Amino acid sequence: MANVVLRNVRKTYPGGFEAIKGIDFEVGDGQFCVLVGPSGCGKSTLLRMVAGLETITSGEIDIGGRIVNQIEPAERDIAMVFQNYALYPHMTVYNNMAYGLRNRGMAKPEIETRVQEAARILEIGPMLDRKPRQLSGGQRQRVAMGRAIVRQPKVFLFDEPLSNLDAKLRIAMRVEIRKLQRRLATTAIYVTHDQLEAMTLADILVVMNGGIVEQIGNPLEIYQKPATTFVASFIGAPPMNLIPLDGAELHAQFAGDSRSETEAGILGIRPEDLSILPASETVGGFALELMVDAIERVGPETFIYGARAHRDGKPAISRKPGELPPGEVIVRVPGQIAPAIGERIVATAPRDKLHLFSADGRRRIDL
Amino acid sequence: MEKSAYFKGRLLPYLLLVPQLVITFLFFYWPASQALWQSFLREDAFGLSSDFIGLENYQTLFAQPEYYKSMLTTAVFSSLVAVLSLSIALLFATQADKNLKAAPAFKTFMIWPYAVAPAVAGVLWIFMFHPSLGTLARPLRAMGFDWNPLLNGDHAMALVVMAAVWKQISYNFLFFLAGLQAIPKSVIEAGAIDGAGPMRRFWTIVFPLLSPTTFFLLVVNVVYVFFDTFGIIDAVSGGGPAGATTTMVYKVYADGRLGGDLGGSAAQSVVLMVIVIAMTAIQFRYVERRVQY
Numbered sequence: 001m002a003n004v005v006l007r008n009v010r011k012t013y014p015g016g017f018e019a020i021k022g023i024d025f026e027v028g029d030g031q032f033c034v035l036v037g038p039s040g041c042g043k044s045t046l047l048r049m050v051a052g053l054e055t056i057t058s059g060e061i062d063i064g065g066r067i068v069n070q071i072e073p074a075e076r077d078i079a080m081v082f083q084n085y086a087l088y089p090h091m092t093v094y095n096n097m098a099y100g101l102r103n104r105g106m107a108k109p110e111i112e113t114r115v116q117e118a119a120r121i122l123e124i125g126p127m128l129d130r131k132p133r134q135l136s137g138g139q140r141q142r143v144a145m146g147r148a149i150v151r152q153p154k155v156f157l158f159d160e161p162l163s164n165l166d167a168k169l170r171i172a173m174r175v176e177i178r179k180l181q182r183r184l185a186t187t188a189i190y191v192t193h194d195q196l197e198a199m200t201l202a203d204i205l206v207v208m209n210g211g212i213v214e215q216i217g218n219p220l221e222i223y224q225k226p227a228t229t230f231v232a233s234f235i236g237a238p239p240m241n242l243i244p245l246d247g248a249e250l251h252a253q254f255a256g257d258s259r260s261e262t263e264a265g266i267l268g269i270r271p272e273d274l275s276i277l278p279a280s281e282t283v284g285g286f287a288l289e290l291m292v293d294a295i296e297r298v299g300p301e302t303f304i305y306g307a308r309a310h311r312d313g314k315p316a317i318s319r320k321p322g323e324l325p326p327g328e329v330i331v332r333v334p335g336q337i338a339p340a341i342g343e344r345i346v347a348t349a350p351r352d353k354l355h356l357f358s359a360d361g362r363r364r365i366d367l
Numbered sequence: 368m369e370k371s372a373y374f375k376g377r378l379l380p381y382l383l384l385v386p387q388l389v390i391t392f393l394f395f396y397w398p399a400s401q402a403l404w405q406s407f408l409r410e411d412a413f414g415l416s417s418d419f420i421g422l423e424n425y426q427t428l429f430a431q432p433e434y435y436k437s438m439l440t441t442a443v444f445s446s447l448v449a450v451l452s453l454s455i456a457l458l459f460a461t462q463a464d465k466n467l468k469a470a471p472a473f474k475t476f477m478i479w480p481y482a483v484a485p486a487v488a489g490v491l492w493i494f495m496f497h498p499s500l501g502t503l504a505r506p507l508r509a510m511g512f513d514w515n516p517l518l519n520g521d522h523a524m525a526l527v528v529m530a531a532v533w534k535q536i537s538y539n540f541l542f543f544l545a546g547l548q549a550i551p552k553s554v555i556e557a558g559a560i561d562g563a564g565p566m567r568r569f570w571t572i573v574f575p576l577l578s579p580t581t582f583f584l585l586v587v588n589v590v591y592v593f594f595d596t597f598g599i600i601d602a603v604s605g606g607g608p609a610g611a612t613t614t615m616v617y618k619v620y621a622d623g624r625l626g627g628d629l630g631g632s633a634a635q636s637v638v639l640m641v642i643v644i645a646m647t648a649i650q651f652r653y654v655e656r657r658v659q660y
Binding site for chain 2: 051052053072073074078079080082083084086087088089090099100103104147151
């Protein structure tokens with residue numbers, strides 16, 4: 001049982017590359033903290049610094065009231081689940097779990113009890129005599145979890161533990177990890193690049209990008225009030241629509257509230273906050289005229305990709321793969337709605353669902 | 368994993384096997400059968416005729432105390448060389464596997480001795496350790512150590528062992544390094560988190576995971592010391608003094624080539640062949656089973 005506090009933590013590699021640029025946050029006792037961000041954002045590095053597998057260039061990492069900067073991984077009282085599970089291939093499942101306990105000189109009967117208990121919880125009892133190569137991906141994942149829980153550490157560290165599993169198993173294991181962590185009430189730090197995993201697991205969500213923290217908070221708060229355009233487009237799938245507006249457009253859009261005074265900014269609307277109307281109908285509030293480019297029907301809902309009618313009437317051109325082309329807007333509507341490609345529609349949203357960011361995307365502008 | 372390929376023509380698979388079979392036949396089965404046949408013959412002193420004498424060559428061979436001595440010498444020599452070259456190479460490989468700045472240069476230097484021919488290696492070592500000429504023997508003698516591999520059998524053995532080990536370390540080093548690099552870093556890190564110190568990690572994780580490499584090298588090294596060290600022994604000690612470094616393969620040469628006893632020499636090479644085949648078979652049968660995980 002412990003809290004984990006990071007104070008102005010930095011990591012600079014010998015080549016001069018600054019992977020972590022000053023990070024502060026606190027994970028309370030028993031909380032589940034998720035570090036999420038695109039690859040290369042420093043989340044795994046940060047986790048490995050907490051584990052003691054990477055040195056800390058400056059700042060402090062505090063686990064349970066003890067500064068661990070100079071303490072060996074084994075002495076930090078943490079357990080880690082690796083992305084590739086890192087099971088000992090030459091040891092049986094039992095020995096994989098018992099290894100850490102033996103290294104700490106625990107008595108044999110106690111080891112036996114703990115391993116059997118972990119095997120029971122994770123339902124891997126019948127596999128204790130097998131070697132890792134005889135197990136499926138999901139079973140290996142359980143053994144890796146077992147190896148972490150037998151130690152009864154102060155903190156669990158998870159480094160993308162589900163990314164090697166197939167989609168169905170990933171969801172099942174995600175739920176199990178959460179249940180297990182609640183039951184053991186052990187503080188956990190979990191790294192993932194999957195925003196859905198992050199949203200569903202976290203008590204505290206830390207959104208990282210380029211070695212800095214973009215936003216910290218509980219997942220719903222972050223979803224409802226993203227602090228930057230990066231967070232807005234990273235959390236939530238499909239991502240938030242971001243539309244740059246100049247002063248005049250802003251003034252028109254937010255007439256009557258304090259936000260209309262902004263010089264220029266980026267308007268954000270979540271696809272699910274938009275609803276569509278036939279072009280003929282007019283409504284108050286926010287409205288976008290779109291030409292339907294593509295439709296994805298996933299069953300319960302439909303994603304409509306629409307090109308915004310430009311001032312000069314030409315369709316917008318995409319710049320980078322993965323980036324929303326300028327002028328493209330995604331609308332998320334119930335599954336039974338399916339406009340035809342090329343159809344003109346009007347997407348509307350109530351004004352209180354609109355987000356506004358500064359022109360550089362680094363700051364949220366609230367009422 | 369089972370792998371099988373299917374061919375349309377019936378001839379193609381055999382054609383593909385031909386080059387390998389020809390090589391094996393020409394360089395193993397044919398000379399081996401020649402040696403076997405020769406071991407039943409006796410050549411007259413001028414090499415003009417030969418008689419079939421059955422197993423007499425073998426009877427003579429096993430009646431010679433020198434032959435048992437060469438077996439013992441071989442046992443001592445091969446275990447020293449195999450153990451030393453494997454363990455020193457492993458030590459070097461673990462050092463080179465660390466993320467040191469000098470590691471690439473270190474690796475390159477480590478590989479060079481392998482490019483030196485065995486006889487040349489022998490000459491290098493005898494130059495260094497020749498009792499009266501050797502650059503390293505003089506300081507030894509100056510320190511009061513009566514170093515003389517030309518007269519003292521133990522010294523001679525030490526010298527050929529050193530030369531043979533030195534020559535083989537490069538090869539073992541390369542394989543150990545590749546083996547070490549194939550071990551996932553995260554497994555070692557998991558060991559560190561699991562509370563195993565560096566030594567314990569090495570013996571409980573790294574070493575067992577390296578065992579397929581170690582086993583392969585053991586087989587290769589045994590073959591090396593039994594056959595390929597001939598050049599070193601010939602250059603360093605010529606099998607002496609007083610047969611102290613006459614290994615079985617050296618005796619085959621000494622008796623056949625120098626002594627002119629072709630039949631006896633052939634019988635020895637048959638025995639040697641049987642021993643090496645048996646040892647390899649035992650290694651595969653009993654040791655290999657334990658290195659699979």
